[in-house]
Amino acid sequence: MPEVRRLQRVRPSSDLSVSQLTLNELQAELGRRVQNLQKQREELLAKLDEVDRELENVGLVVAAPGTDRSNGNGRAPRRRKPQNDRPxxxxxxxxxxxxxxxxxxxxxxxxxxxxxxxxxxxxxxxxxxxxxxxxxxxxxxxxxxxxx
Structure with a gap:
């Protein structure tokens, strides 16, 4: 028996509100948006690498993104609880x-x-x-x- 394929309706995302989309259409739209964001991210990282290389060429040391915090791991340092001699x-x-x-x-x-x-x-x-x-x-x- 031949395989039956269902065709999904493709609606332009700008014509309808999110509340009017089916679950499959919402998932497809989210997938498109994620792909666009990932592409933008890759482009920005490439630009950032280029800027870092230029800065290094003029003698500046560039820290890796997210590691500018004092503990070096990119996270905010934990605040230590003071130790009191009694409760x-x-x-x-x-x-x-x-x-x-x-x-x-x-x-x-x-x-x-x-x-x-x-x-x-x-x-x-x-x-x-x-x-x-x-x-x-x-x-x-x-x-x-x-x-x-």
């Missing part, structure tokens, strides 16, 4: 043992006591620990240590 909870117990304080006061006191952090909003971290730990309670906007 945040212990700092909070010590500070709130002196009496009730607001969240802002507690956060500032913890930092002054030497706790190290890279957090942009450290008071959020303090707030989480205070809320989750049953050892702390909040009354009238002030945090206290729950009496034993």
């Amino acid at each position: 945040l909870r212990e700092y909070l117990i010590e500070i709130l043992g002196d009496g009730p304080r607001t969240l802002k006061d507690v956060s500032e006191a913890v930092l002054e006591a030497g706790y190290q952090t890279t957090s942009q909003k450290f008071s959020n971290n303090v707030n989480v620990v205070l809320h989750k730990d049953e050892m702390f309670t909040k009354e009238d906007g002030m945090w206290r240590v729950v009496p034993a």
Whole structure:
């Protein structure tokens, strides 16, 4: 029995919106776009190589693309977590043992006591620990240590 081939309709991509295309037409359009982008990429890389060679000819050393970060692998360097001598909870117990304080006061006191952090909003971290730990309670906007 002879093989039956189905002919796909070819629609100009500029005449219709994406919502009017069938799945096969969408896949074909994406394939065309990917091919065009790959071709553009290859052309740009060829131009970049040419520019790099010209720069090298005048004595400039050209770094490979994407390796200009300080760690040399093209990725942003990882930020190391500061090592504290004790957990945040212990700092909070010590500070709130002196009496009730607001969240802002507690956060500032913890930092002054030497706790190290890279957090942009450290008071959020303090707030989480205070809320989750049953050892702390909040009354009238002030945090206290729950009496034993």
